Amino acid sequence: AAGPASTADAGKPLNVGFFGFAKSNGFAQGTFLGVQQAAKANNATATFVDPNFNAQTQVQQIQDAVTSKQFEVIVVQANDNQALIAPLQQAVQAGITVVVEFSVIGPKFDTIQPQVPGAISIVDLPTSNGKMLGQMGKDACAKVSKDTCKVAYLEGFKSLPLDNARTEAVKAELATDPKIKLVASVEGGYTQDSGRQAFQNVSQANPDVDVVIGASQAITGAAAVAGNSNIKFIGNGASTSNVEAVRSGKWFSIYVSDVVANGAKATELGLAKARGQQVETAVDEASLAPNKAKGTKEALDAVNYVSKYSD
Amino acid sequence: MAIQQLDSPERVNRSAAPEITISGIGKRYGASTVLRDITLSVAPGEIHGIMGENGAGKSTLLKILGGAIAADFGVVKLDDREVKITEPRDAIAHGISLISQELALIPGLSVLENVFLGRWANTGSLLRSRRDADHLERLLAETGFELDPRAMAGDLPIGQQQQVEILKALARGAKVLCMDEPTAVLNEAEKAQLLKVIRNLASSGTTVILVSHYLEEVLGLVDRVTILRDGQHITTEDASGHTPESLVGLMVGREVDFLIPEVPPVSPEAKTVVQVAGLSSSKVQDVSFTVRQGEILGIAGLVGSGRSETLLAMFGADRTTSGHVQINGRRLRANSIREAIKAGMALVPESRKEQGLVMSRPVDENIALSTLSGRSLGGFVRVAREKAAVSEISHSVDLRGARRGSLIADLSGGNQQKALFAKWLLNPPAVLLVDEPTRGVDIAAKARIHGMIADLAAKGTAVVVVSSELEEVIGLSHRIHVMRQGRIVAEFDRNASRDEVMTSAFLK
């Protein structure tokens, strides 16, 4: 197989394959925007390879990309944190530069170090993500003028270890504040509809809930049924409508990740490595986001933040 | 279980047939009692007939013996030892084989595989088909059946499927053979052959319990006969003292005239209603005939001669390759069932289970199915009208055992056949095509169906009758066509003799 040296020539145009979550996913589209920008700026072309949220399909696509030698650089948003380890190792061995973007690939959720040997890891850790959500929960509760502050957390999926790691981090952070009572922690999923349903049930059981934290799609669904209540919503994700919701004061805050910047950074690192340069191999995406990802109204207004994707 | 271990199938095979004693057998479905306190005994090697009207409980009794269903009350004894039969495998272990009214073959397996179903020759668990094939060859030679061992059971005509069932029982070395209307689906020649096989079996010591609606057949075959009426045991008597009339008296509890009624002659000026011209399909070639108003045309022939296919082609149900059908001078569009129905044609198909009835639906709905639009308003079914019409027609075909909302599957076989007939008589047809119209119906109902066919003809309906019962064809029809290998090969008038018709059907 061709080693990295053979692609070291800076003048040669390269091909970047972006293996995003799915073409039908706004988050992945936003990331792809960054990938395209960086590719264009660095004499490369970018292609979105669409697994449509299916991990097995994604495995197959990466294997086949190795066979067909279509890409020199692979930027991957993993639909499964373990199934992709083997094919990505194949890719590395075949001399392809692998960049793991956003989702951790490997069994550990508390390290940004690459767990596929030889890959670049530029990820958003579920544990630090959860901790930040917890911190924002505490900030929100500080503004609640009651003795106890009731918080509900809408988890992703119970069957996903990554979601569970985040949930643990959120709970641990909230537990540090004696004023806070976590009244519910239920599956809220990643669609407005699932969030809507979860929130309806949670608020039925706990009519006086003060703060609701969850994936921003789920929070969008929840906020829609909550109407004009005093509930403080905290969303995990920063689409245009999420940013708008915070800046207009409807939501308390969001966890910001600048998807375009992330995509661009991942691609730049990948292309640089493919051209034989030394690059950092572990980047925390929170460090690329405004205000270390803590998207309060003040922070977003301060940089006049505009999101580049919708969901 | 304990008994099963004592009587392994091998031991049963070597011993003689047991004396069967059943006492106090009862069976209920919901609130209706189907069998009540049945007590009788069958001697080893006896041919025992069981007779009764449709719905009398004959099949239920046989199913209990064969383990297909469990009795609610009563005991079965073999040679004075009480046995528990709750599953077919129990019955089989005791040497009892059931050939049920609804044939039980696996359509996707070959004849060979079906015959040895569940008891294939094997080493370890790998099949030894060669040994089975040899065994089957012996059985075929013994019985004189001609079957292709490799043919798929589902592709066989129904008569041959019946033969497979019999071979299946023989292959198990059954000592007691319970046969539920085995001859209902056979033609004359097959029937004669089957009766011969039954006699041979009995003379070699096998007990045969036989349900049949054919009086002469029963009288000529069985040693004793048991009569059931409304689920009750009426009597068990020697067959020798009985005549068809006396049997019917016992079954029905009154006198019945079961001779085929005299059909009035067709008037000379009667118009031609049906004209079939050069009809061909993949199964029939160049079939042409006419039927006049009030005329009954019979079609005779052997299994596979294409009689059913002729009717299906006329009805637009089988794709035709050439030729056409005219009704009252109007030419029907080819391959359109709806147009045939609109022109007043009705087809009572030969297989009620496959072609006729929707088993999962109630009786009423089935009967009303082909005439829905006539009893609806703006797409809504006019339920009251439907109910009235259905109950009237049910009464005139003597349909029994149907309660409100009961499924057609819960009716006895003969009553299902009556429902099928009723379905196509609900709107009096101008042209009636009937295929094996009295398959499985009791003698009284048969007379009634014959009477209805004759009545319809008398009122001007043109009728085509296909039947494997020569008496039926000859007795009902004004004219008879004989088919062989998809063609009409002979024509007779109503004075034809059985022998004449048979000969022309067989002739090569």
Add this chain to the structure above:
Amino acid sequence: MTTATVAVSAPADKKFKLNVRDFGIVFGLIAIMLFLTLNTGTFLTGRNFINLFDQAAIVGLLAAAATLCIVSGVFDLSSTANLAVSAIAGVMITQHLGVIAGFVGALLVGAALGTVTGLIVVSTKVNSFIGTLAVSIIYRGLAIVITGGAIVAPLPEQLAAFQTWTWPSLFGLTAGSVLMVAVTIVLGIVLWRTTFGRRIYAVGGNKEAARLSGIRTGSIQVAVFAISGLCSAMAGMILASRAGSAQPAMAIGVELTAIAAVVIGGTSILGGQGAMWRAFVGVMILTVIGNGFNLLHWDTTYQQVVTGVLILLAVAADGLFFRKRTG
């Protein structure tokens, strides 16, 4: 013919027994609801029932359509893919021609795609399970092609009107819930009392017998697929209305939930049997179980195990105690 009356003895008794058997699954639902009423203070409240119906709206619409399909002997696994395409089409039409045109357009697109599915399945004679699975892949792909993978939303000033289906209406139920109930009732009557309904049962119960009775079996099935498409479009319209947008991945997998609900209610997947109220009961059992879990404050770790066990109990009890005869 005196014997004819024997069989009709004790009709009153009989009728009662028949009913109990047939409605076995309803007791399962009532049992769960009773348990929740006694063990939570919040289950039996108007607000919660409004929520329950709202949560049941999407699956309810799809299950009503699935009932028609299954009774007529086919599966429609393409229903939620159709849902996505028609919701997207509805939003796009809204952008150009306004909200009402958008809703009408969505319904037309849904019905048209359903018809196409039906024509494909009927004309190629392929098994509907695999045929509609293939069609669903195609429709999802179509959704990606027409949106380029992005989310589509009505213009900001249209949003309020576009979200009509989330507004409270009759008895405080959301308009979407009311639509679901109305469709269930209408299709229930269609199945129960119309000639079309009778034909659906006949085609599903015995296609050959139906054909020989002069029924155009193909047309019936195509019509059923068209209705299924229409229901998908309604569900898509409600979902898009709730979200204020539409996207290609909408409601993936919900078609299976709908089929599960239909079967839990007691409709046989073999065709020719079943009823519309069964679908509704099945949907309600699934919804109430999910709802109850959240109201009970139980540890959600065990939620799935208990959900599975409850579904199994409901279906098995129905089969074992109430409908022995069809076993």
Add this chain to the structure above:
Amino acid sequence: MTTATVAVSAPADKKFKLNVRDFGIVFGLIAIMLFLTLNTGTFLTGRNFINLFDQAAIVGLLAAAATLCIVSGVFDLSSTANLAVSAIAGVMITQHLGVIAGFVGALLVGAALGTVTGLIVVSTKVNSFIGTLAVSIIYRGLAIVITGGAIVAPLPEQLAAFQTWTWPSLFGLTAGSVLMVAVTIVLGIVLWRTTFGRRIYAVGGNKEAARLSGIRTGSIQVAVFAISGLCSAMAGMILASRAGSAQPAMAIGVELTAIAAVVIGGTSILGGQGAMWRAFVGVMILTVIGNGFNLLHWDTTYQQVVTGVLILLAVAADGLFFRKRTG
């Protein structure tokens, strides 16, 4: 009885036609492979075939099991939930007792859970579709309960041995692929040539007839579910081996892909018909289509539409041109 032979005329001719008909779907596969060979330089390479088999391993194992289930007249929608539980159990046993014990343990757990599924379905007489769906929810829940929702992995020093199934073996194929091929062949022979296989066909073809012939239909179906569980465990073992860990959400939805593959191959979902090679062909068609797309460098936007159309064409062509008689 000379006329009885009419139906058996021209057997030689008939037999040949039968063969062409029966293998129709194979031509579909060959056509796709030919197209890819001519249009890419990479399809017909050893490396790519190693990949193809590796990609087919999981679905292949599940499809082999699904064939037995479907032929015997049941569905096993719990197969991938069983896969997750047995993979997790395997990893946990590995942690305590070593890799070999872990693999053996996984297989035992899989077979045991399969047996439990079978006993539940057979004894409650509930329709297998809904019964196994409920069971699958329970097993997934169980997986969450025993892992607490986390990933489980063997000890670091066990990892190399644990990943046995990804190693190249016979002809360079991965050990996992070889296992899949071996299982397909063994189960194929079981179905084709053993009394157990015949009983499977009999039970699926006409359960009542099989019962009347003295076959213990319940036992046969439980045995089939047990084998299905065993195959799930093997697939789980390979997946865990590839990933070096196991988790509750493993292979969600793949059971449907497996069923689709079985049906694409030409096995009837009505039961009583079909063959093991058909499952293999179906799996290969699905795998090759995906593979071809990636090798052809086509825009993946249209991939789904084309995939759907190809599946439809393959199945419809098989039905329309090759097997008219069953239509």
